[in-house]
Each structure stands twice: as C-alpha cells, then as structure tokens.
Amino acid sequence: MLKSSPLYRQVKGLITQSLEKGEWKPGEALPSEFELASRFKVSQGTVRRAIEEIAAENLVIRQQGKGTFVATHDVAHAQFRFLRLVPEEGSPRYPENRFLECKRLRATGKIARQLNLRSGDAVLRIRRILSFDGVPTVFDDICLPANLFKGLTLEHLLAYQGTMYALLETEYGVSMLRAEEKIRAVAADSEAAAVLNVPLGTPLLSVERLAMTFGDQPVEVRQGLYITTHFSYKNELG
Template sequence: MPETTAPSATFSPLYQQIKALLLGSLQSGEWRPGAPIPSEMELAARYEVSQGTVRKAIDELATENLLIRHQGKGTFVASHHSEAWQYRFFSLMPDSGKKAPLKSHFLACKPIKSPSKIAQLLKTPANEQVFQIDRVQSLGGQVAVFEQIWLPKERFSGMTLDRLESWPGPLYAFYESEFATHMVRAEEKIKAIAAEATIANHLKLEPGSPLLLVERVSYTYGNKPVEVRRAHYDTRQQHYENKLN
C-alpha cells in the first residue's frame, strides 16, 4: 500500500486503513488472544507504509482494549485469560473495599427458541435457537448475583452444563478458548427493581427485596452482538462500580 492516497468521497486517513487491516486479522483469527502480533517494522513492510503509520493504528487498537502493549516484550492480542482482564466486565465490589473471591455455580444450560427481545438484541432471526444459561455467583462466600445468559446456538455449538461447570476460569475466557469468541466491549442498562419470587429464592432473599438489574449486550470483533445477559445483583454488602476514563 503506498504512503499517499488520492482523495476521494470515501477517503480515510492511512492509519485508519491500516487499523482496518489489523482488525481484519484479529477477526479472522490470524492472531489469537494472548498471542503477540508482528513488530511495527514487520507490519510496516507488510503494508508498505511507515512505522509511524502502523504505530498510530496500533495505538488506537490499544486504546480500544483490543491490543495490549507490554514494555520491552511487544504488542499482544488482548485476552480474558490475563489477570488484568478477568474483572474487566465484572463491576460488583464489596463495600469493605477488600477483594473477595468470586465463585460461579451454573444451574442450567439448555437450547430454547429465542425470545423476540433476545433475538432483536442478538440481531438473529426470530425463534432461532439460543442457549439459555442460568447461574449464581457468590462473592466472599455470599450469594450476590443471579444471571440469565443467552448465546447464539450456532456460534456456541457444543455448549453443555458439564463443560461450563468444569471450566476453572472466567466465563469470557471460556468463550475465547472453547468457541473462538473474544468479547471486546459491552453495553449495559441498569435499573432498580423488586425481586420476583424465583429470583429472590436464588439469592436467598425475601420476595420484593431491592435488587439492581443490569442488562448487558456483549460484542465481539466487527461490532457483532454474541451474548445477552440479565444480572440481578444483591447490593446490601456490595456496590456496582463503574470507572469512567
């Protein structure tokens, strides 16, 4: 690719074009999560541009948390297996401020016809098969979260309750390792609700107890929605923390 490009109606800066090419390699799986990408010099030669152009493209992908720079080691594809990422999508923190061990217990995993709202959020045809997963999470030994999760069955073919229960790490690391699906961002809606009887039972609360409902849609590369979840949080001894940068 030449370093100069003639202006056109669809013109974009050269570094943005390189960014798009790098993103394409991430989407295709050329560079797997946790793996290093080629050096700036190698990428500059590959795309026939300057290292500065490559560096600017990589900087944007790093800002978007798709790539991680490690001083003296190189640039790596972000991975949910890394300790720094394990709590990136989990925002419930003890009021004490002390880190508490988080433990998951999966209650169910079954294929169902997608409810219309879930199909709309996943941008899939109505009534297409999805997996519905129910789980509770305990924080410091106390049940704190009840979740329902929906995943496209085609992308997550082979998902079972046994596989979920036997996985030792974060759920998003499971998606990444077992289904080649890396979550890169999420959108959430949050509101206060009163606990319905079934949800209250899972959280060991009285029906009508106050809860925080967080509805999330998570996206993989290419801005593709691949997970919907509804999490019910008991915030009597913890709070929902969101850091805005």
C-alpha cells in the same frame, strides 16, 4: 463525495481483520512494528498509530521491550472490566461461579432482535450464581446464539477453570470485546428471592448487558440481578 479515511485508520482496519480471522491467537504476539510497516508499505509511525488505537480498544496489549499481544479474558485485570462489582468495605475478591442450567431454547422476539437473529432461532440459556465468600450475590441469566457455540453444555461450563468469557474465547473462538449495560432497580420476584436467598421484594440491581464481538456484532444478552447491600456497581465518569 466519499472521504477516504487516513492511512493509519486503514492500517488499523487491516490489522483488526487479521485479529478477527485469528491470524494471531489470543495471548500470541503480533509482528513487530517494523515488520507490519514493511508488510503494509507504510512507515513505522503509521503502524504505531494504528496499533495504539487498537490497544485503546483493549484488543491488544503493548509491553515495552517485549511486543504487542492479542488480549485474552484470562488475566486478573479482565475480571473487573466486565464485572464492576466492588465491596463496600475491604478489598476486591474473586467470586465463586455456580452454574445452574444450560438449555437450548427458541429465541423470543426481543432476544432475537437484540442478537440479530430471527424469532425462533436456537439460543442457549445459561443461568448461574456468583458468590463472594460463600454469599450468593449475583444471579445471571445469559443468552447466546446456539449456532456459534455448538456443543456447549452444562458439563463444559462446570469443568472449565476460568471465566465464562475465557471459555467462549478459547473453545469457540468468540471474543467479547465491548458491552453496553442498562441498569435499573427492581424488586426480587419469587424465583430471584429463592435463588439469592433474600426476602420477596428486596430491591435488586438489574443489569442488562448486550455484549459485542468484532464488527460490533451482538453475541450475548444477559440480565444480572445483584444484591447491593455489601457491594456496589462502580463506574467512572470521565
């Protein structure tokens, strides 16, 4: 027997579909709870419950008296959502972003598997350095499926003001909603040592990320190498 899901979860699905289709763009307001309630022929409380779950997943933001808005990657708040680096001393600051490379390549077996592609499909490989107060701290190696980001070049990346995820969202309509990270300690190889300006063999934090958009579809693989002498990766265990 199939167990039908509760009404508020079905409504949640309908609203999420509309978000995915782009019925309301990032930053825009959703219809009010009463409007959605009459649209779906349910009570306001049921819509409310649906939206609460969607808000808990950070897809929308609720503001009392104003409305419910589609989340964006622009806001300051979103910075520490996907970059968990905090300084050992002093207050958090924003990194400077230096893009080194954006090349079109063929996916290796492992990458293809992670991105749900076929081996040999085209991917974009982006490499960049994040620096804090002028000190190189993170070396990122990013892989994106090329078909979703046609025409993305190094020049685009260099010209854009804001985070890379904001660019991918506003220019290509792909929203990063969730990610899984696997963290390990590794020794700096010659390339990482050169790029990050540390001795060969320096212990570095390796952060492998798989990022997902709607429907948990994977759309980004990245490895970050972090220097953790003055910064650490902060995590909360609930």
